[in-house]
Amino acid sequence: MPEITPAPCAPEDVRRVACIGAGVIGGGWVAHFLARGYDVTAWDPAADAEDRLRRLVAAAWPALEQIGLADGAAPDRLTIAPTLAEAVADADFVQESAPEKLELKRSLLAELAAATRPGVVIASSTSGYPMTDMQEGAENAVRLVVGHPFNPPYLIPLVEVVGGERTDPEAVAWSSRFYEVAGKSVITMDRELPGFIANRLQEALWREALHMVANGEATVEDIDASITEGPGLRWAFMGPCLTFALAGGEGGMAHMLDHFGPSLKSPWTRLEAPELDRALRDAMIDGCREAAGDRTYADLVAARDQGVIDVLRATGRLGRTRR
Known part of the structure; x- marks a missing residue:
């Protein structure tokens, strides 16, 4: 396997994250990265994606304020790109969160690998597909990894990281360290497992x-x-x-x-x-x-977010990540 091209920066020096796909999971990632003080560029092909994404970030922000924002964190550090290529043009890390359809994942990851700067790691939020299956057809697939979160990504600490057969182990290690720096609790898997752990x-x-x-x-x-x-x-x-x-x-x-x-x-x-x-x-x-009952979707999201915060606070894990 060819070695990965050296990443443009160390995990600690990442400044801009690109989030490809802005649904529930992708939008949750956007909120998380914004709260951690990153500049975020998002892209989603849906016509109403920007409105939905900004509503999601606004709804998540009160919970994020409770758990503590990084210096300089702000919703206005979010940029919506008109094209996928523009979204990843100056990204230091890419988080893909497209719908869970294998052929879509394959074509999108191949497009991302072609459009993203050499060495930049591209992580998929897939909830079950092995990266080996999703890497098919992609050039420079050595920097493609799985970074599987739990909903909502801006509150639930866990992310499971694993590569595929064509992934360079250095890309896995880089990703795991980046997620830790970004405030996540990381499980780095040493082998692929359908559905992960x-x-x-x-x-x-x-x-x-x-x-x-x-x-x-x-x-x-x-x-x-x-x-x-x-x-x-x-x-x-x-x-x-x-x-x-x-x-x-x-x-x-x-x-x-x-x-x-x-x-x-x-x-x-x-x-x-x-x-x-x-x-x-x-x-x-x-x-x-x-x-x-008579609780709306927004009511249920707010109750869930507050419940997670209360449990994290009660168990002494608010602001603490697993190493």
Whole structure:
């Protein structure tokens, strides 16, 4: 594999970030980078993209002010470029957040690799595609990496970083360091895994939730409450593995496995996804509508953002990132 062209600057010296795609995830990245004091150039082909993006940043800014802005951070450091090429022309880092369609990702990443200055790393926000699959057809694919965030990127610290078969390891290392400097909590994966780490765990819970709704075993409200009032409280500061280790008392994980191991054979979970037929789709939509009540989308976003801030503050992690 050819080595990556040396990056134009060190991760600590990045000044301008280009965000390609300005939907929920791309817009969340824009808000995050602005709050960290970067100049941000955004591009999205949708006719109403600029209006939607500026509304998203304005809605996110009160939460970002609570957690603390970098010196010089301001929404007016956002520029909307008329073309993709102009968006990346002077970027020190590129974050791609296009819709989750493989052929679209391939063509867009190939276009970005051709338009971006040599050595500038291009990261994809993909939630499941391996970079190896997305690199096909791209020239200079050595600087293409996955930088998978969690929604909303301006509040949830986690980003999972991994390269593809054609990615230079130096690009992965550079990206991980940049995200750390930009205030993220980084997991640098040493191999590709469909869905990465966090999404695979989240997907297992999601599939079981769909099964319970499809079979009439629990309502949407029951399922959400079972997490927010139960294990979710522990997961906010301790992952499932250490949580289960504590269930083993002083004997730790060894005792827990010896004691509860046989239950792994019990029919508690069904990891195969259920058929998403009309009835299940309607049940999920109606259940979420009932759970939301008279709260608007903006109301729910504000409640979610405040909840994340409260948990981060309560667990001593506000402003702290994982190293």
